[in-house]
Amino acid sequence: MTRAEFSYDFPHRRLISIADLNPLDVDILFDRAEHWLEVCRTPAKKADALRGLTQINLFFEPSTRTQASFEIAGKRLGADVVNFSAASSSTSKGETLLDTVKTLAAMNPDLLVVRHKACGAAAFVSDATGIAVVNAGDGMNEHPTQALLDAFTLTQRLGPLGGRRVLIVGDVLHSRVARSGVQLLNLLGAEVRLCAPPTLLPLDADRWGAEVFHDLDDALDGCDAVMALRLQQERMMAGYIPSLREYFHFYGLTARRLEAASPGALVLHPGPMNRGVEIDGALADDEERSLVLDQVEAGVAMRMAVLEAIGTLARKNEERRQ
Amino acid sequence: MTRAEFSYDFPHRRLISIADLNPLDVDILFDRAEHWLEVCRTPAKKADALRGLTQINLFFEPSTRTQASFEIAGKRLGADVVNFSAASSSTSKGETLLDTVKTLAAMNPDLLVVRHKACGAAAFVSDATGIAVVNAGDGMNEHPTQALLDAFTLTQRLGPLGGRRVLIVGDVLHSRVARSGVQLLNLLGAEVRLCAPPTLLPLDADRWGAEVFHDLDDALDGCDAVMALRLQQERMMAGYIPSLREYFHFYGLTARRLEAASPGALVLHPGPMNRGVEIDGALADDEERSLVLDQVEAGVAMRMAVLEAIGTLARKNEERRQ
Amino acid sequence: MTRAEFSYDFPHRRLISIADLNPLDVDILFDRAEHWLEVCRTPAKKADALRGLTQINLFFEPSTRTQASFEIAGKRLGADVVNFSAASSSTSKGETLLDTVKTLAAMNPDLLVVRHKACGAAAFVSDATGIAVVNAGDGMNEHPTQALLDAFTLTQRLGPLGGRRVLIVGDVLHSRVARSGVQLLNLLGAEVRLCAPPTLLPLDADRWGAEVFHDLDDALDGCDAVMALRLQQERMMAGYIPSLREYFHFYGLTARRLEAASPGALVLHPGPMNRGVEIDGALADDEERSLVLDQVEAGVAMRMAVLEAIGTLARKNEERRQ
Structure with a gap:
């Protein structure tokens, strides 16, 4: 209404x-x-x-x-x-x-x-x-309006988020999107997960109200939606990750990877995307699963x-x- | 109306x-x-x-x-x-x-x-x-709106352009203004001419629907209007023309030069002008002949x-x- | 009305x-x-x-x-x-x-x-x-609108400026604010004073219609308002003043300094302020005396x-x- x-x-x-x-x-x-x-x-x-x-x-x-x-x-x-x-x-x-x-x-x-x-x-x-x-x-x-628009976009597709399992993956350490997102998803009753290499997780991540993972396949299990965070490439120089290629191998989202999630699991990204780093190009363009433009x-x-x-x-x- | x-x-x-x-x-x-x-x-x-x-x-x-x-x-x-x-x-x-x-x-x-x-x-x-x-x-x-505004400006002064002879002179090679302009002037029934040093003409210029000249005096013969194209000065470094001074000598528009055209021939320039390169300052300021601000x-x-x-x-x- | x-x-x-x-x-x-x-x-x-x-x-x-x-x-x-x-x-x-x-x-x-x-x-x-x-x-x-807004701001607090004594202090030499300000304050019948080190005063300052001072305490005597001018710090390199610190010592406005002026004298600054250079931070923030935000x-x-x-x-x- x-x-x-x-x-x-x-x-x-x-x-x-x-x-x-x-x-x-x-x-x-x-x-x-x-x-x-x-x-x-x-x-x-x-x-x-x-x-x-x-x-x-x-x-x-x-x-x-x-x-x-x-x-x-x-x-x-x-x-x-x-x-x-x-x-x-x-x-x-x-x-x-x-x-x-x-x-x-x-x-x-x-x-x-x-x-x-x-x-x-x-x-x-x-x-x-x-x-x-x-x-x-x-x-x-x-970045509260980003969290609101993300949750709203999900709600438009999934209905109320209570009981839904949502994964946030990537550079959680530097991400205001993650900080606002976890709070809002919790408020709406979703079960929130975080996944990142240890170098990109804040020390207190376990107290954010989200389960923390380092392995993406484990983290994806049963997820209704996955939100990839932007990797600021200049950060790689600071030694947070070995290479963009290795990052994509372990934490990049692909259609095949998503098979570990719920059938039809949805994908979000706050943009701008680094295709081939946080997300595979073909998945980003999959109108059934990718909500990037809806966001x-x-x-x-x-x-x-x-x-x-x-x-x-x-x-x-x-x-x-x- | x-x-x-x-x-x-x-x-x-x-x-x-x-x-x-x-x-x-x-x-x-x-x-x-x-x-x-x-x-x-x-x-x-x-x-x-x-x-x-x-x-x-x-x-x-x-x-x-x-x-x-x-x-x-x-x-x-x-x-x-x-x-x-x-x-x-x-x-x-x-x-x-x-x-x-x-x-x-x-x-x-x-x-x-x-x-x-x-x-x-x-x-x-x-x-x-x-x-x-x-x-x-x-x-x-x-650059279609530029072609439209140029032809419109001419029409305001000359009436319908059918049968009018219009010359475009200068860096035709790099000019989107020329490409759009020739098409539109042809559509409106004008007779279009192009004039440039050989280095600044595209190879296929003779198929654009315009007669091609290298000598400005020949090209101006009987023209009702002349449109000077902007010379991007950084291009000179690339060896397209020997010097700005020589360019002006051979291809710059001046009142004296225009005597080869029809009496009262009009002058256009898409701007920004390089005075003393494509066009003489006095001619650019001649309100009878210059349509630069009307454009x-x-x-x-x-x-x-x-x-x-x-x-x-x-x-x-x-x-x-x- | x-x-x-x-x-x-x-x-x-x-x-x-x-x-x-x-x-x-x-x-x-x-x-x-x-x-x-x-x-x-x-x-x-x-x-x-x-x-x-x-x-x-x-x-x-x-x-x-x-x-x-x-x-x-x-x-x-x-x-x-x-x-x-x-x-x-x-x-x-x-x-x-x-x-x-x-x-x-x-x-x-x-x-x-x-x-x-x-x-x-x-x-x-x-x-x-x-x-x-x-x-x-x-x-x-x-910079006429600056002069108008300054005088208007003063008028809102003091009423008509006729007979009021107003001091402008600082880099008068480079200041369009001072040039416009002196004229307008004179037009409104105020008594205008200028104070600056000799290097920052124009040669003809004595003909502007303002009394010229080099000593701030003398200049402040009996003033109802003081307007500090912005010091462009890059100018110091040009040798106009020995150092920012010395400038503040001799020409910076402070609450203590203002004791030489009329009780309750008001302070203006066109902004952006260099705190500790033209004006003491505490004075700039004194809502009773500082009109910076009102301006x-x-x-x-x-x-x-x-x-x-x-x-x-x-x-x-x-x-x-x-």
Whole structure:
């Protein structure tokens, strides 16, 4: 069931971490994302939900695809969207992060979408400014909209995730996608597994609420879905893995490999993919099993849902203050 | 005669090559470009033709002026326009062109404006995604909106081009503007000539449907208009021409040189101009003869016409699919 | 008193220099800036004043924060805003500044916001194109919207500036902010002082209409407000000052230093700040005295006022020409 108007009072003035959400919040976001997914497939994609509001995409790390996803989401909701490429900004003229952020906040944006290489940056920006912040990735910490869109994409195909077994495989150590993903999948009642070479697992992985594996075949047993994480190739130089080829041999997803999983097990990847490293090209292109492009499409819809929820509350709070 | 509403069913879901167009298509585009040209000269430039649609400018080669022209055209038609600078995108993280393009397509844009250094890239993007593509230049192959705006600009001054003699002079070898231009001028019944040093002519130039010259004075004889092509100065290093000075001596356009052409012959240049190389500065600034700025103005109007035609069909096709 | 509609016929078709303005113009701009300041604090920030108009931000020098301020201002007024980063544009392909500017003008923008490193660039662009230009900084010459927002910010706290004593301290030599600021503060009847080391004062500073000091304590005597200018650190290498540390010792603003000024004297800085160089961090963060963030907020409001005034006249002029 899809609602035409957004009526539930979303209680969160920002989205920093999956830990902030309860199952009802997620349910509402999924419901709205489903609505926006349908809208985005029509030629009348433009809504008025955020009309009059200003959204600043504040990207200290470049990420053209994530920024485009948030930009499209904001514009389709009617917001004025401004991209602020902080890489080329005043921080390079000796300004502190806090001053840069407070300066932007003084321009009265209603929504800030923040990407930064440091853990905790999004919370820091939100605390420092009091403005509604959506965390678009803070270092190795969290990337909550990615976790939401991943789980939403799975739900669209599998129905409720309670009792489903989901494996996350690859560079868990450096992955904010994994950190947010495990939390959300647990919240939704899925059984989560992690698989990685020991060098790419954080020391505390066994306390994340997921069973940890080093052997991919063991890990795949009975899985309904597998999410491959991106391997940042420059990391190989740092000695985490012997070679890309060996990595693919032990941890790359292929159709044959997936035979160890449940029949029809689904495959996700947050992109951009290294074909032949994390995932075999033929599997990535298998429309039955690969949800890679569904994730991208769901990404815009989920970001619309999040921006709408956060923005609607921001508007109410601002009106109350008047 | 200018129509206020766009009613003719433009039959092309994309614009890759001039070869796709028939004379009626061109007539309609000219008609609409004339309408938009008038609108752009008023202070109420904003229309609703593409409201609700998302246009992504996907430039793998940077071109600030062409991108600005398409961006302004799309925004004046009410589209949400997103610039995706592919140069700094995931392709640099090891992603394939096809994956980058499919990722953007999954965000449900209605229109993609594509510039790429490889011949055939725009058609490739369109085939791979099924999305309405406007080719904004693919390698040395085609640049159809440039040809349309050039011919439109000439028509505004000369009336129908049937029987008119038009010369294209300069680096024909590397020029997508020439390839698209010759086709369109032929379609419109003009007599087309090409003039270049032998090193800057493709081997098959005599089969393009244009008479080929090496001597500029001979080539100019009886011409109603001359279009100078841009000389990429970095090419000189590759040994195509002895020096910029010698190039200007033999192939540069000057008022004196133009005496060999018809009285009042007009001059075009796609820009950016190298004054003193392809064209004498005084001639470029001669408002009677030089159409250089008229071309830029017509560029926005023609791109509005093309985006409107393609976008209107895209909208209809999407509605039909609902 | 704030007016809901803009009715006064602002008589200037461009804003190049503070010298163009008379006290009534400034009064009107302050009045409108106050209106927009209130609007920007509400969640319904979007107006229609510039709907249908195209604003191009033509930045030959990068300045992400000033560009963001103008972009937000234009969008909140309903204009179509296009950022044209001239640094990466055709000028690098051998095109002259004049050709770049005429090319953009041919796209029929209604408003050009121009930043360039050369003195006189904004006037040059305006003269060459006939288009309404707002000078966003031309070399060491002027930065009129900065002066307006500074004076407006002070007026919001102090009331009319007539008879108030205001000090500008720092790198006066290279500062367009100082050049515009002194003129405007004089126009408003304030008593203006300049303080800098002799190496950072222009030779003609004594003819600017401000008393010149080299000793900060002397200069601060009886001041109601002090504006610190940004020190471009790369300049230190050029030998203007012995060291940043010595500069701070003699010219840096601190709470203790300010005891020489009037009780409760206010502090301004155009940003981005070098904490510990031009201003002590604790003073910059003192919400009672530091107006740094108020300036940023007022910046958007003042730019809305200027764009509205100039844009409204541009629209009328264009309609008259029809």
